[in-house]
Amino acid sequence: MTSLQNMRRLHSGRVRSSHDIIARTIGTEILTGIHAPGAKLPSEAVILKRFGVSRTVLREVMKTLSAKGLVVLKTRVGARVLNSSSWNFFDAELLAWRVEMGLDEEFRRSLTEIRLAFEPSAASLAAERRSETHVVQLRDCVRRMAASRTRDEFAEVDLEFHQLIGVASGNPMMRSLAAVIETALFASFVQSTPVDDPEDLKGTAASHAAVVDAIAAGKGARAHKAMVSVISLGQARIATKRAQSKARTNKAASAKSGSTK
Numbered sequence: 001m002t003s004l005q006n007m008r009r010l011h012s013g014r015v016r017s018s019h020d021i022i023a024r025t026i027g028t029e030i031l032t033g034i035h036a037p038g039a040k041l042p043s044e045a046v047i048l049k050r051f052g053v054s055r056t057v058l059r060e061v062m063k064t065l066s067a068k069g070l071v072v073l074k075t076r077v078g079a080r081v082l083n084s085s086s087w088n089f090f091d092a093e094l095l096a097w098r099v100e101m102g103l104d105e106e107f108r109r110s111l112t113e114i115r116l117a118f119e120p121s122a123a124s125l126a127a128e129r130r131s132e133t134h135v136v137q138l139r140d141c142v143r144r145m146a147a148s149r150t151r152d153e154f155a156e157v158d159l160e161f162h163q164l165i166g167v168a169s170g171n172p173m174m175r176s177l178a179a180v181i182e183t184a185l186f187a188s189f190v191q192s193t194p195v196d197d198p199e200d201l202k203g204t205a206a207s208h209a210a211v212v213d214a215i216a217a218g219k220g221a222r223a224h225k226a227m228v229s230v231i232s233l234g235q236a237r238i239a240t241k242r243a244q245s246k247a248r249t250n251k252a253a254s255a256k257s258g259s260t261k
Contacts, residue, residue, distance in 0.1 A: 018053050022061045025051075028097050030070050030081055041071065041079040068094045090176075095183040108238075111184040115231050118177060119165065123211055123227040124220035126168035134168040138212040146205035151193045154201075159185050161208060165227070168215065188234055192241040200237065207233050 016024070026047075029035050041047070047058055062079055065071045069088040071079040088094060098107065126134070141161040148154035159182060166175040194200035207230045214223035 018051070018057055019060055019064070022047075022051050022053065022058070023064045023093075024097055026061070027065060027068065027070055027094065028101065030065075031087075031098060031101060035081045037081050037083040039081050040077075041081065043078060067091075070094075090180060092182065095180070099183060099186065111180070112231065112235055114177075114180055115184050116228065118174060119162065119181070119231060120224040120227040122165050122169040122171065122174045123215060123223040125171055125174075126165055127215045127218050127220040127223040129170035130168040130215050134164065135212065135216045137164055138168070138215065139209075142205055142209045142212055145208060146201065148195050148201065151195055154193050154195045155185070158208075165211070165215075188238060192237050194237065204233060 026035070026041070035041055042050075044055070044058060048055065051058070062071065062073055065079070066073050067088075068091050069082060069086040071081055073079050089098070138161065141157050141164065144157045145154060145161065148157060162181050162185065163175075163178055166178060166181070169175075194204040207226070211223055211226040211230060214220075214226050
C-alpha cells in the first residue's frame with residue numbers, strides 16, 4: 001500500500017470494524033466537545049446498549065482511546081475525558097478524525113506551524129547526513145513531480161519527497177512525525193494542487209529541486225531556507241484558492257440577491 005493509499009484509507013468512508021466505528025464515533029465526540037474534558041463517559045452499560053457490541057470489543061475501544069490520550073481509565077470509576085493538552089495529535093488515526101471534522105483556519109495553521117518547526121530542520125540535517133542514494137531518490141521525486149499530470153500523481157510523489165527528507169535526516173524521531181506530514185499534505189491536496197496550472201507546477205518542482213540541490217551540496221542553512229520556501233509556497237497557493245472561492249461565492253450571492261429585487 002502506498003503512502004497516499006494509506007492516507008485515503010484513514011480518511012475514506014471505507015468499511016470499518018465495530019471497534020473502528022465506535023472508537024471513531026466516541027473519539028470524534030470528544031474532539032468536538034460533546035464529552036468535555038473532565039467529564040466521565042457514559043457507563044459501560046449505556047455504551048453497550050447504544051452500539052450493541054460485546055464487552056470485549058468495548059474494552060478494546062477504551063484502550064484505543066486511552067492510547068490516543070483522549071481518556072484515562074480507572075477501575076470501578078470508568079473513563080474520564082482528558083484535557084486537550086493530553087491528546088496525541090501525532091497519532092495518524094486521531095489526525096484523520098480531526099480532518100474529517102473540517103479544515104478550519106486554526107487547524108490549518110497548527111499543521112503549518114508544526115511543519116515549519118521540524119521539516120526545515122530535517123532538511124538541514126539531511127544536508128549533513130544524506131547518502132548518495134538519498135540524493136538520487138530525491139532528484140527522482142522532483143523529476144516525477146515536474147511530470148505529474150494528475151492530482152494523484154503529484155500527491156503521491158510530493159508525499160514521498162517529504163518522507164524521504166525525514167529518512168535522509170538520520171533522525172528516527174523526525175521519521176516518526178510522518179503522520180503529521182501525511183495529514184498536513186492531505187489537507188493541502190484536498191484544497192489545492194499545482195497540476196492544474198503548468199507554471200505553478202513548474203515553480204513547485206523548482207522549489208523542491210532547490211531543497212535537493214542544497215542537501216546534495218551539504219549546505220544545511222540553504223536547505224533549511226529552501227524547505228521554508230516550499231511550505232510557504234504551498235500555503236500561498238491555498239490562500240489564493242480560498243480567496244478566489246470566496247470571491248466567487250460572494251459574487252454568486254450578490255447576483256442572486258440582485259435578481260430577487
